[in-house]
Amino acid sequence: MKDDIVADYLREILIELQDNSEGEVADYIPQLADADPEPFSVALCTTDGQIYAQGLNEGDVELEFTIQSMSKPFAYALALKEHTLKKVARFVGMEPSGEAFNELSLDGETKRPMNPMINAGAITVNQLINGEESPVEERVEKIVEFFSELADRTLSIDMATCNSEIETSDRNMSLAHMLRSYDMIQDESHDAVESYIQQCSIKVTVSDLAMMAATLANGGEHPVTGKQVCSKRVALQVQAVMASAGMYDGAGRWMASVGIPAKSGVSGGIIGTLPGRLGIAAFSPKLDSSGNSVRACRVFEHLSRDMGLHLMAAEKRGRVAVRNISTVEGSAADKGIKTIIRLQGDIDFNAGEKIWRTIREHEFASKSVLVDLDKVDEVNDVGERMLRELYEHFEADGYQMELVDSDGVLSR
Known part of the structure; x- marks a missing residue:
């Protein structure tokens, strides 16, 4: 990317x-x-x-x-x-x-x-x-x-x-x-x-x-x-x-x-x-x-x-947003390997920047990636923009993407 x-x-x-x-x-x-x-x-x-x-x-x-x-x-x-x-x-x-x-x-x-x-x-x-x-x-x-x-x-x-x-x-x-x-x-x-x-x-x-x-x-x-x-x-x-x-x-x-x-x-x-x-x-x-x-x-x-940078804004702060990145067994279409990116907490600019940087530095074993948002509590406007653009960058680079967002944090 x-x-x-x-x-x-x-x-x-x-x-x-x-x-x-x-x-x-x-x-x-x-x-x-x-x-x-x-x-x-x-x-x-x-x-x-x-x-x-x-x-x-x-x-x-x-x-x-x-x-x-x-x-x-x-x-x-x-x-x-x-x-x-x-x-x-x-x-x-x-x-x-x-x-x-x-x-x-x-x-x-x-x-x-x-x-x-x-x-x-x-x-x-x-x-x-x-x-x-x-x-x-x-x-x-x-x-x-x-x-x-x-x-x-x-x-x-x-x-x-x-x-x-x-x-x-x-x-x-x-x-x-x-x-x-x-x-x-x-x-x-x-x-x-x-x-x-x-x-x-x-x-x-x-x-x-x-x-x-x-x-x-x-x-x-x-x-x-x-x-x-x-x-x-x-x-x-x-x-x-x-x-x-x-x-x-x-x-x-x-x-x-x-x-x-x-x-x-x-x-x-x-x-x-x-x-x-x-x-x-x-x-x-x-x-x-x-x-x-x-x-x-x-x-x-x-x-x-x-x-959301105004000091008086009631924005939740998030910096440790990448819970973990793991590799699991996948289907034959995944060449037997899938990478799961689990995120957590509140996603603002600082958290989004840290997610972006962590993922850029990660060496992916396959082109199959799942992004799990089930532990994410809240996403502000710029955080959502960064997550969506990250997802689009992956797809543009030929990755097969899945998104788990059971609570709909990206559409609240």
């Missing part, structure tokens, strides 16, 4: 949304203003390290772009890892600001930024990394090293974009001056902004972002290397703040409609996490008036609706 059900599904979404031409590239940063508006890609990474990435055009999946504000959750994780929540919370809060990303948004009493997802909070978080006295070069080196560990490859900084942003950083510079006046940061304002902008200029692909997000979704344990990159408590804290403030003044609407903790960046990317299940990333450079990628937002809406 050469085709991939998950990849086919992701590509269908990209094709369905390809004619959406809404939005504009970020024109206030010269380097981003010249970006090609056409690339369009999406990637999923499961918490056991399987990556599925699709691009609309050749080269979209491999395309590197700057991480921008999608860096904020990961920098926050690093600051929490190096210090403690109590210390970080002295300088940065965790409440939604209800304002745009580039507003000052300080707590009236403490003068600390409202949360680490707005620029003022992100600049403050950046200054905690590697110690308040750290030179810019050493702080940035520590950040790149941590991000590389999350992506499981060596990342680098796009200095052309970085310099372009520094030239137009008056607003961030004013934020840094105010933060310094309130003793939220100790570094010179220019150095603080330069360090933050270098953080935002780290180059990533859509697959990198999905894996980085999956590490948070997996409680800080890297889905490929198995290393505990940050603690479970840190991963929980970061995702909680993403849920409440990751999409800025639209965070409430996002959680109500999409229901996935997320963070956007003005290069055109959006990352999302499904705790215990998935890391998600989508990329398309044209932005809406809030600075979020129009087509990437639509991708997340599709995934949330089709796959």
Whole structure:
């Protein structure tokens, strides 16, 4: 079976949304203003390290772009890892600001930024990394090293974009001056902004972002290397703040409609996490008036609706769906051998993906296959689609298929 059900599904979404031409590239940063508006890609990474990435055009999946504000959750994780929540919370809060990303948004009493997802909070978080006295070069080196560990490859900084942003950083510079006046940061304002902008200029692909997000979704344990990159408590804290403030003044609407903790960046990317299940990333450079990628937002809406990913949805979760695969004696037409695939539990995307992967890796002794669903309790929409397509793939490859579904779980 050469085709991939998950990849086919992701590509269908990209094709369905390809004619959406809404939005504009970020024109206030010269380097981003010249970006090609056409690339369009999406990637999923499961918490056991399987990556599925699709691009609309050749080269979209491999395309590197700057991480921008999608860096904020990961920098926050690093600051929490190096210090403690109590210390970080002295300088940065965790409440939604209800304002745009580039507003000052300080707590009236403490003068600390409202949360680490707005620029003022992100600049403050950046200054905690590697110690308040750290030179810019050493702080940035520590950040790149941590991000590389999350992506499981060596990342680098796009200095052309970085310099372009520094030239137009008056607003961030004013934020840094105010933060310094309130003793939220100790570094010179220019150095603080330069360090933050270098953080935002780290180059990533859509697959990198999905894996980085999956590490948070997996409680800080890297889905490929198995290393505990940050603690479970840190991963929980970061995702909680993403849920409440990751999409800025639209965070409430996002959680109500999409229901996935997320963070956007003005290069055109959006990352999302499904705790215990998935890391998600989508990329398309044209932005809406809030600075979020129009087509990437639509991708997340599709995934949330089709796959039952909304955090508040009363969906049952299923991952260990393949009960067993066995070989039994068959009829003469089966050459004396039949393979039985017994499934169980609740079939959602994660379960369907695991079924697909397990079956693809299995070596079948004959072309006679029976799929037994009698131990399956429930199948959601995307799970049913994946099961039906799996069945059709087998038939297209010349297998003689049987289906046992005594309770009719595929037709409820």
